[in-house]
Amino acid sequence: MTIWDELHLHHAAVKDRPISELFENENRAADFSAEFGAFLFDYSKTNIDATTRDLLIRLAEARGVAARRTAMFQGARINETEDRAVLHTALRAGAATIPVDGQDVMPAVRATLARMRTFAEDVRAGRFAAQGGRITDVVNIGIGGSDLGPAMATLALAHVHDGPRCHFVSNVDGAHVHDTLAVLNPETTLVIVASKTFTTAETMANAETARRWMAARVADPAAQFVALSSATGRTAEWGIAPERVFGFEDWVGGRYSVWSPIGLSLMLAIGAARFDGFLAGARAMDGHFRTAPFAENLPVLLALVGIWHNQICGYATRAVLPYDQRLARLPAYLQQLEMESNGKRVAMDGTDLPFHSGPVVWGEPGTNGQHAFYQLIHQGTRVVPCEFLLAANGHEPDLAHQHLLLVANCLAQSEALMRGRSLDEARALMAAKGLSGAELDRQARHRVFPGNRPSTTLLYPQLTPEALGAILALYEHRVFVEGVILGINSFDQWGVELGKELALALAPVLEGRDPGTGKDGSTRALAARIAELRAG
Ligand code: F6P
Numbered sequence: 001m002t003i004w005d006e007l008h009l010h011h012a013a014v015k016d017r018p019i020s021e022l023f024e025n026e027n028r029a030a031d032f033s034a035e036f037g038a039f040l041f042d043y044s045k046t047n048i049d050a051t052t053r054d055l056l057i058r059l060a061e062a063r064g065v066a067a068r069r070t071a072m073f074q075g076a077r078i079n080e081t082e083d084r085a086v087l088h089t090a091l092r093a094g095a096a097t098i099p100v101d102g103q104d105v106m107p108a109v110r111a112t113l114a115r116m117r118t119f120a121e122d123v124r125a126g127r128f129a130a131q132g133g134r135i136t137d138v139v140n141i142g143i144g145g146s147d148l149g150p151a152m153a154t155l156a157l158a159h160v161h162d163g164p165r166c167h168f169v170s171n172v173d174g175a176h177v178h179d180t181l182a183v184l185n186p187e188t189t190l191v192i193v194a195s196k197t198f199t200t201a202e203t204m205a206n207a208e209t210a211r212r213w214m215a216a217r218v219a220d221p222a223a224q225f226v227a228l229s230s231a232t233g234r235t236a237e238w239g240i241a242p243e244r245v246f247g248f249e250d251w252v253g254g255r256y257s258v259w260s261p262i263g264l265s266l267m268l269a270i271g272a273a274r275f276d277g278f279l280a281g282a283r284a285m286d287g288h289f290r291t292a293p294f295a296e297n298l299p300v301l302l303a304l305v306g307i308w309h310n311q312i313c314g315y316a317t318r319a320v321l322p323y324d325q326r327l328a329r330l331p332a333y334l335q336q337l338e339m340e341s342n343g344k345r346v347a348m349d350g351t352d353l354p355f356h357s358g359p360v361v362w363g364e365p366g367t368n369g370q371h372a373f374y375q376l377i378h379q380g381t382r383v384v385p386c387e388f389l390l391a392a393n394g395h396e397p398d399l400a401h402q403h404l405l406l407v408a409n410c411l412a413q414s415e416a417l418m419r420g421r422s423l424d425e426a427r428a429l430m431a432a433k434g435l436s437g438a439e440l441d442r443q444a445r446h447r448v449f450p451g452n453r454p455s456t457t458l459l460y461p462q463l464t465p466e467a468l469g470a471i472l473a474l475y476e477h478r479v480f481v482e483g484v485i486l487g488i489n490s491f492d493q494w495g496v497e498l499g500k501e502l503a504l505a506l507a508p509v510l511e512g513r514d515p516g517t518g519k520d521g522s523t524r525a526l527a528a529r530i531a532e533l534r535a536g
Contacts, residue, residue: 003055003058003059003062004059004311004355006055007052007055007056007059007308007312008312010051010052010055011312011313014047014049014052015047015313017047018451018452019045019046019047019418019451019452019454020418020419020451020452022044022047022049023044028044029042029044031044031050032044032046032048032053034295034296034297034298034301035296036285036288036292036298036470037284037288037470038460038461038467039298039458039459039460039467039470039474040457040458040459040460041298041301041302041456041457041458041459042456042457042458042459043301043305043456045414045417045418045454045455045456045457046305046308046309046385046454046455046456047313047452047454048305048308052308053295053304056304056307056308057294057295057300057304059304059307059485060294060300060303060304060481060484060485061294063484063485063487064484065294065300065481065484065485068480068484069289069290069480069481069484072086072087072089072480073089073098073286073290074098075087075090075098075099075100075105075251078489078491079251079253079489079491079492080348080489081489081492081494082250082491082492084250084251084491085100085251086251086253086256086491087100087105087249087251087252088251088252088253088256088257088259088260088476089282089286089473090105090106090109090251091109091113091248091252091259091260091279092259092279092280092282092283092286092469092473093106093109093283093286094279094280094283100251105249105251108249112246112247112248112260112261115246116246116261116264116267116272117267117272117275119226119244119246119264120163120264120267120268120271120272120275121271121272123135123138123163123164123190123268124162124163124164124268124271130187130188130189130190130218130224131187131218131219131220131223131224132185132186132187132188132218133187133188134188135164135188135189135190136164136165136185136188136189137164137165137166137167137184137185137188137189137190138163138164138165138166138167138189138190138191138192138265138268138269139166139167139168139169139180139181139184139189139190139191139192139210140166140167140168140169140192140194140264140265141169141170141177141191141192141193141194141203141206141207141210142168142170142192142193142194142195142200142203142228142262143170143171143195143200143202143203144170144200144254144255144336144340145196145253145254145255145256145257145258145262145336146194146195146196146200146203146228146254146257146262147168147170147194148255148329148332148333148336149255149257149258149262149263149333149472150166150168150194150258150262150263150264150265150266151168151170151329152258152327152329152330152332152333153258153263153266153278153468153472154166154168154265154266154269154270155326155328155329156326156327156329156330156463156468157266157269157270157274157278157326157463157465157468158326159326159395159463160270160274160465161269161270162269162270162271163268163269163270163271164190164268164269166265166266166268166269167180167184168180168265169206169210170202170203170206171202172201172202172205172206174209176206177206177209177210178209181209181210181213186213186214186216186217186218186221186224187217187218189214189224190224190225190226190268191207191210191211191214191224191225191226192225192226192227192228192264192265193207193225193226193227193228193229193235193238193240194227194228194229194262194264194265195227195228195229195231196229196230196231196248196252196254196257196262197229197230197231197234198227198229198230198231198234198235198238199231199234201500201503201504207225207238210225211225222239222240222241223241225239225240225244226240226244226245226246226264227240227244227245227246228245228246228248228260228261228262228264229245229246229247229248230247230248230249230250230252232245232247246261246264247261248260248261248262253491254493255336255337255340255341256337256476258472259279259282263275263278266278270465274465275465277464277465277466277469278465278466278468278469279469280466280469281464281465281466281467281468281469281470281471281473282469282470282472282473283469283473284466284469284470285298285299285469285470285473285474285477286473286477289473289477298474299473299474299475299476299477299478299480299481300477300481302456302474302475302478303477303478303479303480303481303482303485304481305385305456306318306358306359306478306482307482307485307486309359309385309454310356310358310359311355311356311486313383314356315359315382315383315384315385316356316359316360316382317359317360317361317362317382317384318359318360318361318362318384318385318386318387319362319363319369319377319384319385319386319387320334320361320362320363320387320389321363321364321365321366321369321386321387321388321389321410321413322363322365322366322388322389322390323365323366323367323388323389323390323391323406323407323409323410324365324389324390324391324463325365326463327365327389327463328364328365330363330389330471331361331362331363331364333472334361334363334475335361335362337475337476337479338358338359338361338475338479339358339360339361340493340495340496341358341479341483341490341491342357342358342479342482342483342486342488342490343357343358343495344357344358344486344488344489344490344495345357346488347486347487347488348487348488348489349487353486353487353488355486357486357488358479358482358483358486363387366388366406366409366410366413367406367409370409370413374413377417377453378416378417378449378453379448379449379450383453383454384453385453385454385455385456386413386414386417386453386454386455386456387455387456387458388410388413388414388455388456388457388458389457389458389460389471390407390410390457390458390459390460391460391461391462391463391467392407392459392460392461392462393461393462394406394462395462395463410457413455414455414457416449416451417451417453417454417455418451418452418453418454418455419449419451420448420449420450420451420452420453421447421448421449421451422448423444423445423448426444426445426447426448427440427441427444429444429447430443430444430447458471458474506523506527509524509527510527510530510531512531
């Protein structure tokens with residue numbers, strides 16, 4: 001019998017057990033939590049017991065998580081379908097030495113970081129000025145990992161944002177670049193073209209538009225452009241001078257690149273010292289991930305809870321619910337991190353995956369979500385495991401009373417999800433309102449909460465640059481561990497290719513230069529209707 005089989009058998013035995021019963025063990029909260037630094041990860045409000053945890057840890061051991069982890073940190077080419085190392089951790093490794101193919105990659109990492117620092121501080125201090133004077137605004141043009149990381153992190157750290165205003169343009173929809181540039185002055189704006197490949201259609205189209213916008217008002221538009229890319233040949237062809245190109249290696253995946261020059265807009269916003277804090281937080285989490293025993297290892301535990309809920313319990317989605325408004329873009333960031341990494345249907349060896357791939361990840365900050373989709377989470381027919389993130393303190397001392405309300409709401413939700421409300425309790429409520437008989441029965445049933453819905457809580461003191469760095473590294477490693485357990489390559493993304501190819505092929509059909517022979521009837525009919533609508 002495999003460990004997977006053992007886990008399924010165990011699940012069959014415990015699946016109807018109320019989670020609340022597990023709290024008959026008075027130490028459950030402590031026994032099913034783990035701490036690292038000031039972080040507390042509480043997974044006690046799940047149906048995981050000691051047997052479950054032992055089985056899950058045995059699974060992680062049997063699937064070779066420890067060896068794979070070492071291979072990743074040492075720069076082995078674990079991204080086998082692209083024959084690349086996976087070394088985003090090197091970007092925050094500080095003084096370490098990391099040889100790849102016999103050569104230490106760290107001197108180049110440190111040199112690029114030093115160039116970024118100098119540039120960012122020059123811009124922030126007005127030493128690097130635009131043609132109209134001091135730079136007031138920065139527009140980062142990029143998509144996917146070249147947008148979500150810096151956009152999410154810049155918002156997350158808005159309370160320490162003391163540099164130029166930062167704007168993010170990603171969508172190929174002209175509305176995005178139009179509306180962003182419409183309110184800016186080209187004479188005091190710096191445009192960052194962020195693209196690892198420097199070929200991504202959306203980014204290149206938006207960059208061309210921004211260059212035309214700049215050229216209409218500025219004598220030397222190229223002087224106000226910066227490129228963040230691994231493709232330095234293409235950035236030069238595009239006309240960006242080498243001193244304003246910040247490169248990185250192919251072992252930095254797009255969705256793991258916020259630590260690289262792709263984070264330049266964040267550094268411009270918060271300054272180099274705080275960016276160092278962001279890297280230091282991630283580095284600390286890396287150290288914890290590398291050394292803590294699995295039973296105390298936050299990324300490993302988060303991954304094991306994920307595997308339990310998705311692959312064993314069969315819950316197809318998970319909700320990420322930050323009770324921290326500035327983490328509003330974290331769910332979107334995690335969608336790319338988790339779904340682009342672990343949304344794979346074949347194992348590393350090319351065989352079909354014998355279980356489901358990673359889950360659908362979604363969410364919104366609390367308390368907003370409470371007034372939108374929590375209804376389904378509490379009373380819908382599908383179980384949605386919830387992952388709460390909660391800062392004990394806000395950054396607005398005058399509004400501490402509001403922060404307390406936020407905290408109370410977060411704890412209330414996880415309690416309500418687990419506890420539910422029984423029919424008897426609902427009947428008593430209705431009786432207290434004066435109802436009786438059939439109407440009492442009918443009304444009471446609508447007010448029943450099944451409960452027994454699992455959630456975890458990641459608690460931290462406050463959202464600082466260090467805390468944010470640690471949270472992101474935690475999730476990166478969680479994705480890694482889940483990927484290793486599933487036996488997939490978490491570092492390629494072939495699934496995004498087909499749509500890109502077909503979009504290119506559709507352009508001439510939409511322009512009427514190609515009749516679209518070979519396209520399916522629906523696509524041809526839609527293209528024809530679009531042509532009619534565009535004509536008038
Ligand atoms: O389309 C997927 C993707 O390749 C992502 O993995 C990546 O983050 C994004 O596109 C942007 O790529 P680039 O940085 O090369 O423009």
